[in-house]
Amino acid sequence: MATVEMPTEILFDNELVKVILHVDEGGCVYFHDILPADASPRAQGTPHFESSATPLCEIRLSGEGNSQSKTSKALVGSYVGTRLKYRSHEIKTDDGQGRKALDVVLQDEQTGITVTSHMVLFDGLPVLRSSTTIRNDGEKDVVVTQISSLVIAGLTRSKEWWADFTVSSATNTWFREAQWREMSLPDVGLDDLGLYQQDQGHLAPMSTFNVSNRGTFSTQGHLPLGMLKHRKDAETWLWQVENNGSWKWELGDWKDDVYLAATGPNSNDHDWRQRLAPGDSFTSATAAVCHIFGDADAAFGALTQYRRRIRRDHPDHKHLPIIFNDYMNCLMGDPTDEKIIGLIEPVAKSGAEYFVIDAGWYADDNDWWDDVGAWEPSKERFPMGFKNLLDKIREVGLKPGLWLEAEVIGVRSPVADALPPEAYFQRDGERILEKNRYQLDFRHPAVIERMDGVIDRLVTSYGVEYFKFDYNIEVTQGTDIATSSPGAGQLEHNRAYLRWVSTLLDRYPGLVIENCSSGAQRLDDAMNAVHTLQSTSDQQDPVKYAAVAAAIHTAVVPEQAATWAYPQHGWDDETNALTVVNALLSGRVHLSGRLDLLAPAQLDLIYSGMDVYREIRGDIATAVPFWPLGFAKWHDDWLAAGLRVSGGFGGGGGKCYLAVWRRGGPESCELPFAALEGAKEVSTSLLYPTMPGTKLEVAGSGLRVTIPSKIGARFFSVVWN
Incomplete structure (x- = not known):
């Protein structure tokens, strides 16, 4: 092997963040620091400098366990990681899209594998994006069992890290999405155990705190996000894994x-x-990390802007049309000519721009769960003709949309045996069955051909302009057809599915494709970077939904966060207004409910909410979230979340929208509000609903909100200078 001239340090930076890599005398490369551009890096020789010495990439090959850590269950301590040596690096500074890239090439002489660590920075953002590619340059096959997306050590630079920092993660389940919990490090098993005796080889104890997912529901259980935060809000690490299947992160x-x-x-x-x-x-999954000297609001503001930079451009993200969908607390999968026609007029008067017919349009009765897959409209439900019905929707200025589950075929479907066996997920020669449905494998050309034909027919013959792509089974087994392992087969399918969605949008640039997946069980940024918008929940109780709406911007940007507003004729005005506030704050209105049954005064209440949305939506596409009361908890009496549309906190002028929910407790609540710390003047306006007794007043260094009703929500604008 030729001698390689090695640098001792690699600097990769932009105006907001600097990434410093260290190359030791043996050629091992590791992160020395990721920190704000104006901050001073730690010096070599300081007590915690050596704590950064984990290899830049942790790779495991079949048969190899750990070389340094106490357990191979951990993602660090691999043999290959310590063998990888620096070979070269390249920084590319001009790609025409405001991105800067660093590739660091490493090699393991023992096996001949070459590993390239890819890093990307975006102009104006303090977020690092990272992935890893492994190439076999040896003479025989290798089997990779782990490849890291990101490994950083020495995060705290604190001698009492177990006391100074907390870790946060977000549970995510059907009807209860994006619910964050903050824990002390000792509470998750990370503590001062008195084991730091490096001279005896004790580099680490065996405990780790990890969050992971397995299967096709990428966020069933947890969001692929984590946060390490100083207790005094002086410093925050925030990260995410971007994969629409299985993933893991650990501290x-x-x-x-x-x-x-x-x-x-x-x-x-x-x-x-x-x-x-x-x-x-x-190439591994992608991960992103943000490190700032500030609080969680500032970190999520940066992550929000990063998510906007990595996603596919779509005109929908600028116009933010109102979407009516006939499912939630409305037709609930039972559409007919008569029911749809009865809804068209009140939907049109609401100002909605899309009318989406949800589940059931393809079935003659309600027993359709296990016979889906043909995607032909029912003649019994729509005797006037499905195209004629969609034409009636178009006649009033609405664009028609349809619900579809592209990835499954029911066992009773007439097309269940129309594809070759290899077009389905299999294990040990058996087609995988989940809830009486088969999982299609989008690696197979017959699947692509069939689903291309379905979409082309619905778009060209029926004029469909919007698809809600749902997905309601979870396959944890993977598939062992034509692949190295079941997990590899699933990952290959995951990536093939995203490529297919991208080709649809290439073919039909104006088409809107919503990612649903049982409400939000694939609420990851691999999906959100491709799909136009994202359903936030299937929660049918608007009061409970408030806790989802108040936290959802931790997972998805406002202009993609589709949240239900489903008024009911039997609800009081406060409850109907609350369901509208849920959607106003989230950023994308998914209007539903039996509008045709509402009294005129009830319709006026809902329509006034839609008027407010049309007035503010021009601000939403660039807004960043904040949480005056911290992240919403499921049973909290008071919730508050906002969107900052201009200016900053802690001095100077600015504007934001603020949603506040009361679900019990006293009629007034104090809201800490950082804008007031340096503001000379603050003005507030109640935008919706105009209920008597509502107040939002300056109170010391914050705001005090009053909502007389025990159950109620209000939407304000706040301006400061």
Whole structure:
């Protein structure tokens, strides 16, 4: 091997963040610092400098466990990681899209594998994006069992890190999405155990705190997000894994400080192994990390802007049309000519721009769960002709849309045996069955051909301009057809599905495609970067939904966060207004409910909410979220969340929209509000609803809100200078 001239340090930066990599005397590369551009990096020789010495990439091959850590369950301590040595690096500064890229090339002489760590920075953002590619440049096959997306150690630079920092993660379940919990590090098993005796080889204890997912519901259980925050809000690390399937991140104690490691699927947790013949390569899932000297609001503001930079451009993100969907607390999967026609006029008067017919349009009765897959409109439900019905929707200025589950075929479907066996997920020669449905494998050309034909027919023959792509089964087994392992088969399918969605949008640039997946069980940024917008929940109780609406911007940007507003004729005005506030704050209105049954005064209440939305939606596409009361808890009496549309907090002028919910407790609540700390003047306006007794007043260094009704919500604008 030729001698390589090695740098001792690699600097990769933009105007807001600097990434410093260190190359030691043996050629091992690791993160030395990721920190704000104006901050001073730690100096070599300081007590916690050596705590950064985890390899830049942690790779495991079949048969290899750990070389340094106490357990192979951890994502650090691999043999390959310590063998990878610096070969070269390249910084590309001008790609025409405001991005700067760093590639660091490493090599393992023992196996001949070459590993490239890819990093990307975006102009004006303090967020690092990271992934890893492994290529087999050896002479025989290798089997990869783990490939890291991101590994950073020495996060805290604190001698009492277990006391100074907390970790937060978000549970995410059907009807109860994006619910954050903050925990002390000792509470998750990370503590000062007195094991830091490096001279005896004790680099770390065995405990780690990890959050992961396995299966096709990428966020069933948890969001692929995590946060490490100083107790005084002086410093925040925030990260995410971007994969629409299996993933894992973990925190652990490494050399008496905290490390972060993130991956897509791996062997231990997800039955994933990737065989690479000589010349083959594989690229990991992507991860992103933000490190700021500030609080969670500032970190999520940066992550929000990052998410806007990585997603596919779509005109919908600028115009933010109102979408009516006939499902939630409305027709509930039972559409007919008569019911749809009865809704068209009140929907048109609401100012909605899309009318989406949800589940059931393809079935003659309600027993359709296990016979879906043909995607032909029912003649019994729509005797006047389905195209004629969609034409009636268009006649009043509404664009028609349809619900579809593109990835499944029911066992009773007339097309269940129309595709070859290899077009379905399989294990050990058997087609996988989940809830009487088969999972299509989008790696197979017959699947692409069939689903292309379905979409083309519905778009060209029926004029469909919007699709709600739902998905209601979860396959945890993966598939072992034509792949290295079941986990690898699932990942290949995940990526193929996203490529297919992208080709649809290439073919029909104006088409809107919503990602639903049982409300929000694939609420990840691999999906959100491709799909036009994202359903936030299937929660049918508007009061409970408030806790989702108040927290959802931790997971998805406002202009993609589709939240139900489903008024009912039997609800009082406060409850109907609350369901509208849920959607106003989230950023995208999914209007539903039996508008045809509402009294005129009830319709006026809902329509006035839609008027407010049309007035503010021009601000939403650039707004960033904040939480005056912290992240919403499921049973909190008072919730508050806002969208900052201009200016900043802590001095200077600005404007924001603020939603406040009362679900019990006293009629007034104090809201800490950082804008007032440096503001000379603050003015507030109640935008919706105009209920008597509502107040939002300056109170010391914050605001005091009063809502007389025990159950109620208000939407305000706040301006300061």
